[in-house]
Each structure stands twice: as C-alpha cells, then as structure tokens.
C-alpha cells in the first residue's frame with residue numbers, strides 16, 4: 258500500500274473569467290520512506306501540488322489517496338487530524354507566531370499532538386532546536402532571528418512531532434549552504450531512522466544530492482520522474 | 487493550556503489598539519457606573535424628599551378619599567374619634583402624627599391669582615412629622631394659635647410676595663359656596679423638595695377647617711416612623727382599624743406618590759438603556775478588535791490550520807484575547823468608576839447644569855443630586871462585560887478561523 262496516490266489530479270484557478278490551470282493531470286504514487294524532490298520553473302505548480310498533498314487545498318478534478326483514504330471523503334475534522342498527526346509543513350514564508358519564542362513556536366506543534374510528560378516534551382523540543390543549530394537561541398522571538406534562523410525554527414516545528422510525511426516548500430531557500438546541509442542531514446537522518454517520507458520542492462542542487470527520487474514539474478504536468486538508489 | 491497562553495500573549499500585540507479598546511470599554515463602564523449611581527441617588531433623594539416634606543412615612547385615610555386624593559376633595563374626611571386615636575397610639579414605632587386638611591385654593595396677592603394647594607396643618611404636630619421648618623429662609627413658621635401662612639420662595643417670587651404681606655386664599659366650601667382666608671405671611675420656605683416650594687400654602691388647620699366649613703374634618707393623617715419600619719407599621723395600623731370595624735386604611739409612602747412609581751420606572755428604563763448602549767459599545771469594540779487582529783494574522787491562522795488546529799481551537803485563542811481585553815477594560819472602568827462615584831457621593835451634581843430645579847422634570851429634588859454607592863452594579867457590570875466580550879469575539883473569530891488555509895497562508 259502506497260502512502261500517497263494521486264490520480265489525474267487537476268487544479269484550475271479561476272481568475273475572474275480566465276481559467277488558470279496550475280496542475281493539469283498529475284499521476285503520482287509515493288511510498289512510505291521516500292525522499293522526494295519536486296523541481297521545476299517558477300509557476301510550474303510545485304506549491305500547488307504540495308498544498309494538495311497536504312490536504313490544505315482540494316483538486317478541481319481527480320483523486321488523492323493518503324493512507325489509502327480518499328482525501329475528498331474526509332470531514333473537516335478528519336482533515337485537521339490528518340494534518341495534525343501525519344503531516345509536517347514547512348512553508349516558503351515561515352509563518353512563525355511573532356509573540357512566541359523559538360522554543361514556544363516549536364512547542365506549539367508538539368502540544369497539539371504529543372500527550373507525554375512535560376519533561377519529555379521539553380526535551381524533544383530542545384533536542385530538535387539543537388539539531389537545526391539553534392541551541393542558545395531558544396528564547397528569542399522571531400523578530401530577533403535572521404531569515405535562515407526563522408526558517409530553521411519552521412523546520413524544527415514541522416519535524417518535532419515526527420510526522421509520517423513532511424512537506425517542505427523550498428526549505429533551504431534562505432539558508433547558506435552549510436546550514437542547509439545541516440538541515441538536510443537531519444531530515445535524511447529522520448528519513449533513515451523513522452522512515453519518514455519527505456517531499457520537497459526545491460531548486461537547490463545540494464538538497465537534490467540527498468534525494469532518492471526526482472520529479473520534474475513543467476506547466477502543471479510531470480515531465481520526468483526518476484528514482485535513484 | 488497552550489492556546490490559553492497564546493491568547494494571553496497575543497494581548498501584548500498591537501498594544502496601542504488593545505489599549506484603545508480597553509479605554510473605550512473602561513469609559514463606557516465609567517459612564518454607566520456614574521449614571522447608575524446618580525439615578526439611584528436621585529431615586530433615594532426623591533424618596534427622602536417625598537417622605538420628609540410631602541407624605542410622611544405613612545398616610546392614614548379612607549379608601550374613598552385615597553382614590554380621589556389628587557382632586558383634593560372635601561368628602562370622605564376623617565373625624566378623629568377615640569377608637570382611631572387608640573389604634574394609632576397602640577401602634578409601635580410611630581414618631582409623630584400630623585393631621586392635614588388639603589384643599590384647592592386660588593392665591594390672590596391683590597393683582598394676580600394662581601391655583602395652589604392649601605394645606606391646613608396643626609403646626610406642632612406637623613413639625614413632629616416633617617422637616618420643613620428647617621428650611622424657613624425668611625421669617626418663621628407660624629406659631630400655634632397664630633393665624634398666618636407659610637409659602638415657598640418660588641411661589642412668593644412668582645406672586646411677588648414677601649414676609650408680612652397679606653394674601654387671600656379663595657376657596658370653595660364643602661357646600662360649594664365661596665369663602666376666603668385672609669392671612670399674613672409668616673415665613674418663606676425653601677425645602678429640598680421643590681414641589682413644596684412651588685405651589686403649597688400652609689395655613690393653620692383650624693383656620694382652614696373653619697373657612698371650608700368641614701368642622702373637625704381632616705383629609706388624612708401623615709405619620710412618621712423610623713425609616714424602614716413603614717411596612718410593618720402600615721400593616722399593624724390597617725389590621726387594627728379592621729379589627730375595630732373602621733374603614734380607615736394606612737398607606738405606606740411608597741403607594742402614595744405616583745411620582746414614586748414614575749421615578750422608579752424611569753430609573754429602571756434609563757439604566758437599562760444606558761446598559762444596552764454600554765454593552766453595545768463594548769461589543770463593537772471587541773468585534774472591531776478581533777476583526778483587525780484576524781486580518782493581520784491571516785497567515786498565522788492559515789499556518790495554525792496547516793498544523794492541524796481545529797477551527798474552534800483557533801476561535802478559543804481569540805476568545806482568550808478578547809476576554810482579556812474585556813477583563814482589563816472592565817477593571818479599568820470599575821476603577822475610574824469608583825473614583826467618579828466617590829466624587830458624586832461626596833460632591834454631588836448640580837442641577838443648575840441641566841437648567842434649574844428638578845421639579846421641571848417631575849423630580850422632587852431642588853438643586854443638587856448626590857450619587858449613592860451601588861456596589862453590586864460594579865460586580866454585575868464587570869461580569870456582564872466580560873461575558874459580552876467573550877461572546878462577541880466568537881463570531882468574528884469563527885469568521886477568521888473558517889478561512890481557506892491556502893488563501894490565508896498565501897494571502898491570495
């Protein structure tokens with residue numbers, strides 16, 4: 258059973274009277290534990306596709322199955338619960354909560370899912386922040402962090418709950434190559450140890466180096482899909 | 487709870503806007519508390535003024551007279567007998583009894599004439615029940631046996647009368663013939679109850695009885711009790727009359743003045759109206775605040791949804807924030823309200839600001855109203871305010887939380 262299945266998924270945006278096709282028939286199967294990158298020119302539909310997979314957006318046509326369940330059959334509550342327990346998002350814009358510290362922004366995600374003891378939770382959050390290289394910056398607020406640091410908080414927030422599936426939209430776009438490598442390392446480790454599935458959109462060749470699957474998106478269609486052992 | 491903490495932290499965002507909302511709520515609360523204090527004070531003072539200068543605590547009369555009392559009839563008068571006197575004497579807690587003969591009259595100063603209420607009183611007994619004598623501003627009350635009159639300063643001014651001037655009261659006797667009472671003015675009064683000052687002429691009881699040809703008849707007996715004892719005394723008296731087969735009845739001052747009821751209704755209506763306005767202001771303030779916050783935090787809300795937060799969980803965060811604003815606004819309002827009411831209780835509010843004495847508005851208060859403390863109003867308003875803040879945040883917060891997450895995140 259595949260973790261994720263897309264069947265002739267189309268997304269057409271309505272801009273006034275004009276129809277903008279963002280995705281024009283995507284067929285895709287992703288197995289548990291794959292480390293996949295989606296690349297393609299700007300406007301090719303990467304973000305749209307990730308939103309669709311993450312149950313944030315609904316396709317105009319076609320069907321998405323996650324965990325062998327039709328996403329379109331899920332209620333609002335089930336959708337929320339799927340996102341909460343199974344999916345971690347990293348957005349192009351980090352969307353941190355400005356009144357919360359780095360620590361609290363990460364804690365926020367784990368509070369929603371983890372019902373273990375306070376001390377365990379704290380340990381997890383601190384460990385996660387250390388892994389993305391933010392040790393010592395835990396009590397800073399987003400406005401006291403650089404773009405790259407904010408991005409790493411956002412990554413820590415997505416990873417801390419150890420979801421089955423992590424969707425990341427250009428996660429390394431604001432990081433220098435060294436930090437980017439560090440972050441990808443963590444993801445790679447999670448992928449190995451916990452069999453976490455990763456789907457990235459990226460232009461970064463460094464990230465691509467680690468991936469074992471490459472999907473090329475062009476004009477809302479998959480033009481190439483390669484696996485590498 | 488994390489959402490709770492987040493809601494509280496959100497309070498520190500947009501400090502200026504939140505402070506403004508808090509201020510608006512505080513000011514609305516303040517206005518309400520002031521009005522409430524003033525209206526309660528007005529009511530209390532009005533009641534005191536009705537009791538102390540008009541009706542006494544209890545009035546004893548025949549039900550037939552009572553029904554027609556506004557018309558000042560000369561029928562169904564009381565002729566005191568031993569049984570009545572005993573009933574009154576046997577009632578506990580009575581501090582004074584003042585027989586009164588009230589009648590219609592026209593006051594003539596030799597040039598003009600004006601309709602007034604004549605009031606035949608037995609001065610010593612009257613002074614036991616009423617405090618009017620403390621407000622003689624010129625001359626004095628007439629002495630027992632003296633055939634003089636006392637009128638209010640407003641009436642004196644209107645009719646251009648001074649102490650020692652002579653006046654003529656034109657009256658109709660019981661038999662409907664005309665008669666006059668010619669008396670000298672002994673004193674002018676300026677009582678706290680402006681109704682007394684404007685249209686009453688006090689004359690000795692025997693003079694009035696003679697002129698009206700009613701023998702020893704009086705309209706009613708005004709009784710003084712310790713304040714608060716009215717109801718028990720009223721009941722005791724009425725029972726006592728009934729036991730002796732007399733038709734007389736005792737009426738507490740609360741039943742006597744239509745204005746009392748009108749005042750209470752006006753007070754309740756007024757306070758209710760202000761309360762609605764205050765709550766509406768608070769509600770709009772909160773709704774405005776939540777909508778603006780939600781618009782600013784669109785991306786954040788989208789992210790919360792992406793993290794898997796349910797809509798009501800997001801609503802909860804806003805509710806905590808709104809309730810916080812409600813609590814702060816309420817506290818601030820109660821605090822400045824406390825200061826304001828203290829001022830009103832101590833220094834009062836001059837009726838001069840609204841143009842002269844209260845009688846023009848049917849309020850028996852002369853020139854200065856004082857506030858009273860109504861502590862439950864503080865608690866009531868605070869609790870109500872917080873509840874309204876909480877409730878009014880729900881709809882706009884739900885509107886915000888209901889947004890399509892993709893649109894929210896990408897601001898499209």
Ligand SMILES: Nc1ncnc2c1ncn2[C@@H]1O[C@H](COP(=O)(O)OP(=O)(O)OP(=O)(O)O)[C@@H](O)[C@H]1O
Nearest residue numbers: 270272277279298299300301302303304305306898
């Ligand atoms: N809400 C929308 N309304 C109209 N058109 C949209 C909307 N969202 C996306 N599009 C269009 O759909 C297409 C795909 O957009 P998408 O954001 O998925 O591209 P992308 O591959 O993520 O690009 P980038 O690399 O620049 O982030 C684009 O042509 C875009 O203009």
Ligand SMILES: [Mg+2]
Nearest residue numbers: 303304349426
């Ligand atoms: Mg994109």
